[in-house]
Each structure stands twice: as C-alpha cells, then as structure tokens.
Amino acid sequence: MVSDPDPFKPHFRAINSAGKRRGFRLEGVFWKALETVTKNDGTSVAEYVSKLNHEKTGESGLSSYLRASIMQRVLEQHDSLRSRIDKINSRTIVSACPVPGFIISVDKRILYQNSGFLMYLQTRFTGLDSVEALSNIKLTLETPLIDLIEEMGRDSSRPKYTGFTVGYGERRLRGRLSMALAPDMDDPPAAIAFVSGPA
16 A cells, blocks of 8 residues: 555556556555555456456546546445445434433434433433423533544444433433444534433
C-alpha cells in the first residue's frame, strides 16, 4: 500500500502485467483505492490492470481507464453499503428489543422510545400516564452525549456505557445505559440506548 500521506500527490509505479511492464502515475488516493479493490476481489494489481487492458475500448489511455474503473468500483461499493444501511431501521431495532430502550439525538431530544422504556418509567414514577407527562421527564447522562457520539463515531465496534439519571417532579432514578450509534440517523447524529441495569 502507498505510504505517501498526501492523497492528491501523483505517485509513479511500474506494474508487470501480462508479460509487459507498464508505468502509471496516479494520485495516492487512487493507488490506495486500487489496492482495496483488488484485495476485495482476491486478485493482484497486475491481474486487474491486465484485465482492464483487454476490456479497454475507445481512444482513452490505460491510465484514464484505470482511474475511471477504480472510481466506478468505489461508487458501486458505496451504493451497496448505503443500500445495506438503508435497510437498518433504528426504530425497528429499539421497538423489537425486550429491554427498555430509546433513541436520543445529539441535541438531547428523545426521538423514540419503546414500550419497555415507557413501562420502566411508569412503574417507577406515578402520574406518567400521558404524552404530556412524559414530556416533563428530565434525562441526564454522566458522560456528555456529544462525547459519547464522537467516541462511537471513531470506534463503533463496541458499545459505550454511561450512567444516567431520570427526574420527574421531585423523584430521581439512577441507572446505566449501553449505547450504540443509530446507523440510519446522521442529521443530527443519534444514539440507541438500552437500560442495562441500576447505577
């Protein structure tokens, strides 16, 4: 893989392909994408270039065709990932979970809660029998939500944990949440939170 940190700086490489040595001057970002594409295909850069050379038609040179091919593959992978993400619905995940859960946006608004979370609150606070009453709930997290969302954005491989306090009137309830990014919500970013136990 190209180690040049500048993705826009052209870098020359010679590739032995189909018994012929070919030289290409591509920007670092294209070399990196080419290695990713060929790795995903289980082929070598030389084999990929040889295949492109046999497929190429028209007047454009092999370097231009190589750039266009790489970009086309990156766009296909992006579309495939977007299609998979679009099938993930955070509300469905939270709704189907048997433990109390909700979706909270980075601006601290609860966007959705499951019936388990409503029952969790109603069994601990009297008078929570209307939407208006629920709007008076005050939720505070031990770790600032924006910090949690930024951490999850950097490393989404593990859930994050934080303590929380729910207040209603004079009463307070403390507990712990396990959280993950809501994969289909990014404007603004949001997190899925499940009550994982008492404080």
